[in-house]
Amino acid sequence: MKKVxxxxxxxxxxxxxxxxxxxxxxxxxxxxxxxxxxxxxxxxFKKLNTILTDDSLHFDAxxxxxxxxxxxxxxxxxxxxxxxxxQLYPDSLAxxxxxxxxxxxxxxxxxxxxALFQAYRLQAESPEVHMQLGILYAQAGIDSxxxxxxxxxxxxxxxxxxxxxxxxxxxxxxxxxxxKAEQALGYFNQAIQEAPQFYLTYVGKAYCxxxxxxxxxxxxxxxxxxxxxxxxxxxxxxxxxxKSLYSLKQREKAIKxxxxxxxxxxxxxxxxxxxxxxxSKNYEAALAYLQKAIPLAQTPQTLGxxxxxxxxxxxxxxxxxxxxxxxxxxxxLWYPVAQKEKQKEHQGVLQTCLYDAGKLLTHYxxxxxxxxxxxxxxHELALTLLYEGKAQEAEKVCQQLIALSPDDGxxxxxxxxxxxxxxxxxxxxxxxxxxxxxxGADSALVYELLAECAIAQEDIAKALHYIDLSLKIxxxxxxxxxxxxxxxxxxxxxxxxxQWANLSLQYAPHEHEIRKDAMRWATAANxxxxxxxxxxxxxxxxVYALDAWVCKAHCALIAGNITQAQDYYQNAAAIDKNHPxxxxxxxxxxxxxxxxxxxx
Numbered sequence: 197m198k199k200v201x202x203x204x205x206x207x208x209x210x211x212x213x214x215x216x217x218x219x220x221x222x223x224x225x226x227x228x229x230x231x232x233x234x235x236x237x238x239x240x241f242k243k244l245n246t247i248l249t250d251d252s253l254h255f256d257a258x259x260x261x262x263x264x265x266x267x268x269x270x271x272x273x274x275x276x277x278x279x280x281x282x283q284l285y286p287d288s289l290a291x292x293x294x295x296x297x298x299x300x301x302x303x304x305x306x307x308x309x310x311a312l313f314q315a316y317r318l319q320a321e322s323p324e325v326h327m328q329l330g331i332l333y334a335q336a337g338i339d340s341x342x343x344x345x346x347x348x349x350x351x352x353x354x355x356x357x358x359x360x361x362x363x364x365x366x367x368x369x370x371x372x373x374x375x376k377a378e379q380a381l382g383y384f385n386q387a388i389q390e391a392p393q394f395y396l397t398y399v400g401k402a403y404c405x406x407x408x409x410x411x412x413x414x415x416x417x418x419x420x421x422x423x424x425x426x427x428x429x430x431x432x433x434x435x436x437x438x439k440s441l442y443s444l445k446q447r448e449k450a451i452k453x454x455x456x457x458x459x460x461x462x463x464x465x466x467x468x469x470x471x472x473x474x475x476s477k478n479y480e481a482a483l484a485y486l487q488k489a490i491p492l493a494q495t496p497q498t499l500g501x502x503x504x505x506x507x508x509x510x511x512x513x514x515x516x517x518x519x520x521x522x523x524x525x526x527x528x529l530w531y532p533v534a535q536k537e538k539q540k541e542h543q544g545v546l547q548t549c550l551y552d553a554g555k556l557l558t559h560y561x562x563x564x565x566x567x568x569x570x571x572x573x574x575h576e577l578a579l580t581l582l583y584e585g586k587a588q589e590a591e592k593v594c595q596q597l598i599a600l601s602p603d604d605g606x607x608x609x610x611x612x613x614x615x616x617x618x619x620x621x622x623x624x625x626x627x628x629x630x631x632x633x634x635x636g637a638d639s640a641l642v643y644e645l646l647a648e649c650a651i652a653q654e655d656i657a658k659a660l661h662y663i664d665l666s667l668k669i670x671x672x673x674x675x676x677x678x679x680x681x682x683x684x685x686x687x688x689x690x691x692x693x694x695q696w697a698n699l700s701l702q703y704a705p706h707e708h709e710i711r712k713d714a715m716r717w718a719t720a721a722n723x724x725x726x727x728x729x730x731x732x733x734x735x736x737x738x739v740y741a742l743d744a745w746v747c748k749a750h751c752a753l754i755a756g757n758i759t760q761a762q763d764y765y766q767n768a769a770a771i772d773k774n775h776p777x778x779x780x781x782x783x784x785x786x787x788x789x790x791x792x793x794x795x796x
Contacts, residue, residue: 221247221250221251221254224243224244224246224247225243225244225247225256225257225260227243228240228241228243228244228247228257228260229260231243232260232263232264232267235425235426235427237264237268240260240264241261241264244257244260244261244264248261253284255281255284255285255288258277258280258281258284259281259290259291259294261277262274262277262278262281262294262298263294265277266297266298266301267427271298271301271302274298274301275295275298275299275302277294277298278291278294278295278297278298278299279295281294281295282295282311282314286314287318289315289318289319289322289324289325292311292312292314292315292318293311293312293315293324293325293328295308295311296308296309296311296312296315296328296332297328299311300328300331300332300335303335305332305335305336308332309329309332312325312328312329312332315328316329321352323348323349323350323352323353323357323359324349324359326345326346326348326349326352327345327346327349327359327362327363327366329341329342329345330342330343330344330345330346330349330363330366331346331366333345334346334366334369334370334373339370339373339374342366342370343367343370346363346366346367346370347367349363350363350364350367358391358394360387360390360391361387361390361391361394361396361397362394362396364383364384364386364387364390364397365383365384365387365394365396365397365400367383368380368381368382368383368384368387368397368400368401368404369400369403371383372400372403372404372407377404377407377408380400380404381401381404381405381408383400384397384398384400384401384404385401388401393424395420395421395424395425395428396425396428398417398418398420398421399417399418399421399428399429399433401417402414402415402417402418402421402433402436402440403436405417406436406439406440406443411439411440411441411443411444412440412444414436414437414440415437415440415441415444418433418436418437418440421433431457431458431461431462431465432462432464432465434453434454434457434465435454435457435461435462435464435465435468437453438450438451438453438454438465438468439464439468441453442468442471442472447472447475447476450468450472451469451472451473454468454469455469459488460488460492461488461489462492463489463492463493463494463498463502464498466485466486466488466489466492467485467486467489467501467502467505469482469485470482470483470485470486470489470505470509471505473485474505474508474509474512477512479509479512479513480513482509483506483509483510483513486502486505486506486509487506489502490502490503490506496529497529499529500525500526500527500528500529501526503522503523503525503526503529504522504523504526504553506519506522507519507520507522507523507526507553507557508553508556510522511553511556511557516557516559516560516561519553519556519557519560520557520560520561520569522553523553523554523557523569524569524573526553527569527570527573527574527577528573528574528576528577528580529577554566554570567600567601570600571597571600571601571604574593574596574597574607575597575606575607575610577593578590578593578594578597578607578610578614579610581593581614582610582613582614582617585617587614587615587617587618588614588618590610590613590614590617591611591614591615591618593610594607594608594610594611594614595611598611603634603635604634604636605631605632605633605634605635605636605637606631606636606637606638607636608627608628608630608631608634608637609627609628609631609636609637609638609641609642609645611627612624612625612627612628612631612642612645612649613645615627616645616648616649616652619652621649621652621653622649622653624645624649625646625649625650625653628642628645628646628649629646639669640666640669640670640673640676641666642666643662643663643665643666643669644662644663644666644673644675644676644679646662647659647660647662647663647666647679647683648679649662650662651682651683651686656683656686656687659683660680660683663676663679663680663683664680667680672703673703674700674701674703674704674707674710675700677696677697677699677700677703678696678697678700678707678710678713680696681693681694681695681696681697681700681713681714681717682713684696685713685717685720690717690718690720690721691721691723693713693717693721694714694717694718694721694723694726697710697713697714697717698714701714708734708737708738708741711730711733711734712730712734712741712743712744714726714730715727715730715731715734715743715744715747716743716747718730719747719750719751722754724751724754724755727747727751728747728748728751730744730747731744731745731747731748731751732744732748740771742768742771742772742775742777742778743777745764745765745767745768745771746764746768746777746778746781748764749761749762749764749765749768749781749785750781750784752764753784753785753788758785758788758789758792761785761788762785765778765781765782765785768781769782
């Protein structure tokens with residue numbers, strides 16, 4: 197989401213017109229605002245300083261000052277002003293809206309949300325609050341919530357409100373990020389029709405037209421904004437300008453645009469410069485720009501495309517070993533299994549498949565060497581995606597690996613893991629059984645995963661069969677021993693479950709999750725002494741382990757020690773008195789007291 201300052205927002209709380217009876221302060225404030233709209237920052241700040249010298253707490257002056265600081269990218273000073281406003285004027289909607297805007301610009305999204313909640317408490321139906329929430333959620337990538345709040349704001353705002361165009365702009369940018377260029381164009385055109393002087397919309401439309409393959413129109417729109425409201429254009433917008441020129445085969449002009457920008461540039465700016473210099477055979481300069489871009493990359497895909505470009509440049513410089521290293525890193529970060537339409541933002545300005553560098557590397561390295569590197573990096577990538585919980589992406593990588601080498605046992609194993617994470621147990625079982633027939637798979641782990649597939653299919657007998665096969669290969673594997681304990685707990689055989697959990701803890705004594713399960717199963721088996729021992733060990737390193745305090749309290753109740761149980765309950769309640777287990781414990785304590793009283 198493009199970050200913008202809501203310059204029309206400040207205007208809502210200031211004086212849009214002056215009467216003949218306006219006071220000197222009002223006139224100064226209006227002049228400062230007029231200068232700020234025209235981007236004449238020095239003059240605007242000078243007028244504000246005059247006001248704030250006489251009255252350092254003047255609300256409107258502070259608000260406009262903060263807005264100007266935000267628009268000139270002096271974010272820390274803007275934040276200090278926002279904090280001051282919220283402390284001095286906590287009942288002002290504008291104070292919290294501005295503070296939230298600054299925190300959004302600083303990427304402090306949870307703090308921005310809290311500020312907006314304060315504004316919401318003041319005026320729940322305020323369209324300005326909903327607009328800000330929409331912008332915040334769009335930046336956080338929560339598109340459904342963003343659209344909901346932006347739609348509300350648009351419907352609630354009066355037809356004459358300048359903020360309607362702001363809302364349409366953000367709805368358009370959201371549509372662009374969702375690859376809905378035609379829908380985005382509709383929003384931008386509507387905003388331009390309603391308010392031709394709202395030039396921020398022209399910037400959004402420029403992005404839209406570039407993505408629609410109309411770079412000439414993109415240039416015209418950006419040029420219009422530069423003529424009418426140049427202060428609205430960011431570095432990223434000038435990178436778009438250069439991209440449009442490049443698309444029109446005006447490479448030298450594009451290079452000039454980028455080289456005039458103050459550094460650091462956005463990564464895509466450096467990458468575009470590198471691409472154009474690469475085409476001009478100025479390889480050393482191209483490499484220097486890529487090396488500036490790499491530390492700035494914010495996504496694995498962007499970083500991967502940069503390493504791929506770097507590999508091509510190293511090849512041009514006749515440094516194949518360095519090229520191979522860059523290519524290897526690109527393989528891990530940027531794999532060509534995502535659909536092309538999903539890669540628009542990240543695939544890099546080279547607009548090529550990853551195999552371009554790989555193809556050139558065949559002049560220096562054998563096909564077997566390159567194939568081995570590709571497989572190793574994609575294995576590592578698949579495993580990373582699995583650990584990150586990105587099962588669908590991991591599955592795509594595995595499909596690519598299997599297509600390249602059907603007898604890759606490890607690829608089938610990772611595919612099974614990805615399918616299992618997606619709750620597709622039957623398909624996962626098939627992939628894992630295939631893995632067992634091939635080289636490269638970890639047989640003990642595969643059998644353990646097959647046991648999990650059987651559990652998901654509620655086939656306990658098969659689960660026990662598979663976990664026994666796993667333990668036959670690796671009898672001291674804590675994870676497999678723990679899983680066998682869990683299977684017995686599903687059969688409600690808690691005594692046997694405890695035996696296997698305790699065996700697992702012999703090999704992994706510091707695994708808290710295993711110990712928690714052992715504690716629960718011991719409690720369920722009425723083995724209070726053992727349960728208390730596990731609870732005490734947990735509390736040595738996890739004083740806030742709520743379930744351990746609950747366990748000790750229950751065991752104390754079973755032993756008839758109500759006073760001790762009460763003490764343990766107090767510790768649990770201090771952590772979370774509304775937790776279901778704590779509430780259940782509270783009821784059990786009350787019942788025990790009533791019984792004790794009745795027996796006296």
